[in-house]
Amino acid sequence: MEKxxxxxxxxxxxxxxxxxxxxxxxxxxxxxxxxxxxxxxxCLSMATxxxxxLGGKHVEQDHFRxxxxxxxxxxxxxxxxxxxxxxxxxxxxVCAEVCSRCAxxxxxxxxxxxxxxxxxxxxxxxxxMAA
Amino acid sequence: MEKxxxxxxxxxxxxxxxxxxxxxxxxxxxxxxxxxxxxxxxCLSMATxxxxxLGGKHVEQDHFRxxxxxxxxxxxxxxxxxxxxxxxxxxxxVCAEVCSRCAxxxxxxxxxxxxxxxxxxxxxxxxxMAA
Amino acid sequence: MEKxxxxxxxxxxxxxxxxxxxxxxxxxxxxxxxxxxxxxxxCLSMATxxxxxLGGKHVEQDHFRxxxxxxxxxxxxxxxxxxxxxxxxxxxxVCAEVCSRCAxxxxxxxxxxxxxxxxxxxxxxxxxMAA
Amino acid sequence: MEKxxxxxxxxxxxxxxxxxxxxxxxxxxxxxxxxxxxxxxxCLSMATxxxxxLGGKHVEQDHFRxxxxxxxxxxxxxxxxxxxxxxxxxxxxVCAEVCSRCAxxxxxxxxxxxxxxxxxxxxxxxxxMAA
Numbered sequence: 001m002e003k004x005x006x007x008x009x010x011x012x013x014x015x016x017x018x019x020x021x022x023x024x025x026x027x028x029x030x031x032x033x034x035x036x037x038x039x040x041x042x043c044l045s046m047a048t049x050x051x052x053x054l055g056g057k058h059v060e061q062d063h064f065r066x067x068x069x070x071x072x073x074x075x076x077x078x079x080x081x082x083x084x085x086x087x088x089x090x091x092x093x094v095c096a097e098v099c100s101r102c103a104x105x106x107x108x109x110x111x112x113x114x115x116x117x118x119x120x121x122x123x124x125x126x127x128x129m130a131a
Numbered sequence: 132m133e134k135x136x137x138x139x140x141x142x143x144x145x146x147x148x149x150x151x152x153x154x155x156x157x158x159x160x161x162x163x164x165x166x167x168x169x170x171x172x173x174c175l176s177m178a179t180x181x182x183x184x185l186g187g188k189h190v191e192q193d194h195f196r197x198x199x200x201x202x203x204x205x206x207x208x209x210x211x212x213x214x215x216x217x218x219x220x221x222x223x224x225v226c227a228e229v230c231s232r233c234a235x236x237x238x239x240x241x242x243x244x245x246x247x248x249x250x251x252x253x254x255x256x257x258x259x260m261a262a
Numbered sequence: 263m264e265k266x267x268x269x270x271x272x273x274x275x276x277x278x279x280x281x282x283x284x285x286x287x288x289x290x291x292x293x294x295x296x297x298x299x300x301x302x303x304x305c306l307s308m309a310t311x312x313x314x315x316l317g318g319k320h321v322e323q324d325h326f327r328x329x330x331x332x333x334x335x336x337x338x339x340x341x342x343x344x345x346x347x348x349x350x351x352x353x354x355x356v357c358a359e360v361c362s363r364c365a366x367x368x369x370x371x372x373x374x375x376x377x378x379x380x381x382x383x384x385x386x387x388x389x390x391m392a393a
Numbered sequence: 394m395e396k397x398x399x400x401x402x403x404x405x406x407x408x409x410x411x412x413x414x415x416x417x418x419x420x421x422x423x424x425x426x427x428x429x430x431x432x433x434x435x436c437l438s439m440a441t442x443x444x445x446x447l448g449g450k451h452v453e454q455d456h457f458r459x460x461x462x463x464x465x466x467x468x469x470x471x472x473x474x475x476x477x478x479x480x481x482x483x484x485x486x487v488c489a490e491v492c493s494r495c496a497x498x499x500x501x502x503x504x505x506x507x508x509x510x511x512x513x514x515x516x517x518x519x520x521x522m523a524a
Contacts, residue, residue: 232480
């Protein structure tokens, strides 16, 4: 049993599951918040660990910057929905476009499967919210 | 079957579960990211929906501002950990302090059970990460 | 001579003026970054000091939430331009729309002159960048 | 006369100068907000333009990540002060530490003079605010 498993079982406050909360929001909105949050986490984390470690094409300016753009607009779109703002359609529209470009770019660079998948899922969800 | 349940079953890209990704990070770090993200979401969302709707003591400056401070430092701490930054101990230390104060304040204001719980869980997790 | 004036004269590191840096970016882009940053600062600061202290119509949900939406999209748009991202046109387009609505709403609420002015200036600048 | 100068003179809404607004805040606090904002802008912008273009040691993981940590904690600290939050002492304390490390690291990497200067000024200002 690895260390993190032990601590997970022993601690008093188990992690709140992502879909347990925010029940005051519409279900589709909660799903889109989750897709945006996941995409934000994966883009930011992969860029600053995986991409910086691998170097080369992974830190080429246009690619790396797009990953940072994607991470940021995902967080912003999630926040608009968390505020239950009617303007979330605007941010979700931009988010769908940025995520779609980031997915294509990550697929072209390669070795970014997790990021491609998260970006496609988020683009899909945001496109529906923006409609 | 409610509308959101239908759409959840029908769509092609199911949401990625929160703990499915970020496997390149340490387990305790992933748990703390999740606690921070959940606390960010609940504080931001409750403040701008529940608190603004109820008014009165819920929009008293010190209380409302503390919820915004808490939402922001949780997002910042999560991002430091997503970058796998060694400096996450510093942000987690501040996050534990802010979350602990926010939990106490929300408990005093009342009708903020979900927020109290998320803040206590995040304070607990961040305190361990900062140690 | 007030306290802050004294400290400003005595300290060793004078503040860098806003337009002294970022000379690697295009002049119009620097101006728009400044308009976004100023609008972010004024919306966030007035909402959490002025509006929360006055209460009443100043903390009505639709108005207060719009100020937070505005503060956030301004920061996000500024960051896209700071990264010199070609996608800044998308965020500037949304920013212009949100700022324009926030200016009108603040004008209707009243006692928000500074915010109205900052939002109009930012909407004007972002609209030009998005074109 | 270059293009950006012309547009600056012709436009109807001149940029609000950074120190013209936020007069409801204490002068030292306004100065620290400006130092944090400037440092955020320079770190984020230099990392995603200058550093990614130069490559090599400029995109080495520890260095690049530290610049992102620095950009983010500066924005967070500025926001705590913009909210006039009493907890800004906590975020300013962390910001001073991160900026100080970033200044040293940028000095060691070289070709980062503007960043070194902004980080040192921000560390100095935040240290005083945290005291």
